[in-house]
Amino acid sequence: MSQSTMTESGPQPPLAPGWSGVVKDWGSDQRAFKNVPWGKAMMWIFLLSDTFIFSIFLISYMTVRMSTTVPWPNPSEVFALSFGGEPIPLILIAIMTFVLISSSGTMAMAVNFGYRRDRKKTAILMLVTALFGATFVGMQAFEWTKLIEEGVRPWGNPMGAPQFGSTFFMITGFHGFHVSIGVLFLILMARKVWRGDFDREDKGYFTSRKGGYEIVEITGLYWHFVDLVWVFIFAFFYLW
Amino acid sequence: MAAAEGQTHPIGVYLKIWGLLFVLSLGSYLVDYFHVESYLRWSLILIFMILKAGLIVAVFMHMMWERMALIYAILLPPLFVLVFVAIGALEADYTFLTRLIFFRMDS
Numbered sequence: 096m097s098q099s100t101m102t103e104s105g106p107q108p109p110l111a112p113g114w115s116g117v118v119k120d121w122g123s124d125q126r127a128f129k130n131v132p133w134g135k136a137m138m139w140i141f142l143l144s145d146t147f148i149f150s151i152f153l154i155s156y157m158t159v160r161m162s163t164t165v166p167w168p169n170p171s172e173v174f175a176l177s178f179g180g181e182p183i184p185l186i187l188i189a190i191m192t193f194v195l196i197s198s199s200g201t202m203a204m205a206v207n208f209g210y211r212r213d214r215k216k217t218a219i220l221m222l223v224t225a226l227f228g229a230t231f232v233g234m235q236a237f238e239w240t241k242l243i244e245e246g247v248r249p250w251g252n253p254m255g256a257p258q259f260g261s262t263f264f265m266i267t268g269f270h271g272f273h274v275s276i277g278v279l280f281l282i283l284m285a286r287k288v289w290r291g292d293f294d295r296e297d298k299g300y301f302t303s304r305k306g307g308y309e310i311v312e313i314t315g316l317y318w319h320f321v322d323l324v325w326v327f328i329f330a331f332f333y334l335w
Numbered sequence: 336m337a338a339a340e341g342q343t344h345p346i347g348v349y350l351k352i353w354g355l356l357f358v359l360s361l362g363s364y365l366v367d368y369f370h371v372e373s374y375l376r377w378s379l380i381l382i383f384m385i386l387k388a389g390l391i392v393a394v395f396m397h398m399m400w401e402r403m404a405l406i407y408a409i410l411l412p413p414l415f416v417l418v419f420v421a422i423g424a425l426e427a428d429y430t431f432l433t434r435l436i437f438f439r440m441d442s
Contacts (some may be wrong), residue, residue: 113403120404123382128405150416154423161427164434170365189364196360196379200353203395207349225363246428309341312397323388334367335377 102282120134132309133232135316142320149324152266153331159258168254170333174238180284188333191234192325195274198227199322209311214288217311221285222319228278244284266295277314284314342397352394359387 097253101305110129111119121127127134160167175182205220242252242263251257287293296305363383366376395400398406 110402110417112374117403117407119404128408129402131401131405136405139405143412146413147416150413150419154416154419157420158423158427158430161424162430162434164431171370185364185367189360192360192364193357196353197358199356199391199395200349201351203349204346206342207344207346210343251374312342316396319391324389325390326384327393330363330380334380335361 099286132307132313135309136315142316145320147155149266150267152262153268153327156262156266156332159262160256163254163256163258165205167256168252168259170335173242174333185333187234187238188329191231192235192329194227194231195322195325198224198231201227202318205316206288206312209288209308212294212308214291214294217291217308218285221281221288221311221314225281225285226276228274228281228318232271232274232278232326233260235267235274238252239267263332266332270321270324270328273324277318278323280314281318284310309315342400344400348394352390356387356390359383359390363387 110116119223120129123129126133126136163332171184174186174188175184176186177183201220202224205217208216208220242260246253248259248262249261252260263333287306293306293310296307298304299306299310306332360383363380366379366383371379392410398410
C-alpha cells in the first residue's frame, strides 16, 4: 500500500507516445496499463473474454446456417409486425436497435457528468439508461413470446431449418441476460452516485476499496459492450 | 487521482456520435426494408456494422484516447476470431456437401 502511494504521489516521468510507448509501458516492470484505473483495465479484459464467448455463438450460428440443406427462415418476415395494416418487416428489431443506441448515448453522457462531479445529472442519466435497457428486455420478451406462440422451439420450427430456433434462443437469450445484468448494475451504481458515495470515496461492498467516479465509466464500458454485441447480432442474425 | 485519470470531453462529441449511430442504424435497416439482395446487401450490412462498432469502441468506450499499450492488448486478440471463422466456414462447407450426398431426399 505504501509503495503504491509513493509511486503515485511523486513527480511522474512523461510517458512515451506511439510504439515506443507500448514497449516502455509493457517493459516498465510496473503496471502495464498506464493512465487507467485498475478496475477499468480489468473490465476491458473481462469484455475481451466476453467477446470470445459471443464470437463462439455467432461462429456456431454461421456453421449451422451454412451447413443445413433445409432453407433458412427469412428473418425479415419472421420478425415482421403489423400495426393494423400491412406487416412492416423487422420493425420490432429496428426499434430495439434504436432503443439500445439511445441507452448508449445517455450512458456516455452519464460518464461525462460523473467526471464533472455533477452527481444528480449522472444518477438521472444512469436511470434513464437502465429504463431504456429494461424496455429493450421487455421487447425481447415480447418477441420470444410471439415466436414461441408461432411454434418456434430450440429443436424445430414451422418456417424451415430447425437450427433457426436453437441459435435464436441461445444468442438473443445470452444477450438479453447481459442486458438484464447491466440494468441491475446501473440501478445499483445510480443509487451510489445519488447518495454521494463517490464524492466521499466510500468503500464498496464488493472490494472494500475506495470508489471514485471511474466506476461510472467502468459500468458504462460494460453497457456499451452490450450495445456493441447487439450491433453484430443485428447484422449477422437479423439482416443477413 | 480519479479526476486526473478521468476522461473528460465536450458533451457535443457524444451527441454527434449518437446522431451518427442513428443514421447508420437507419441505413442498415433500410437495406432490409428495400430488399437489397446478394453481395450488395452483405457488403452494406458489413460496412454499417463495422462503422457502428468502431464508433462505439473509439468514442463511447474512449478507446481513441487510451494509450496504445491498452488499445493493442484489447483490440488485437479478437482478430484471431477471424481464423476461427475461416475454420468454421470450411467445416460447414464440408458438412453441407456431405449432407447433399447422403440426404438427397431432404434437399
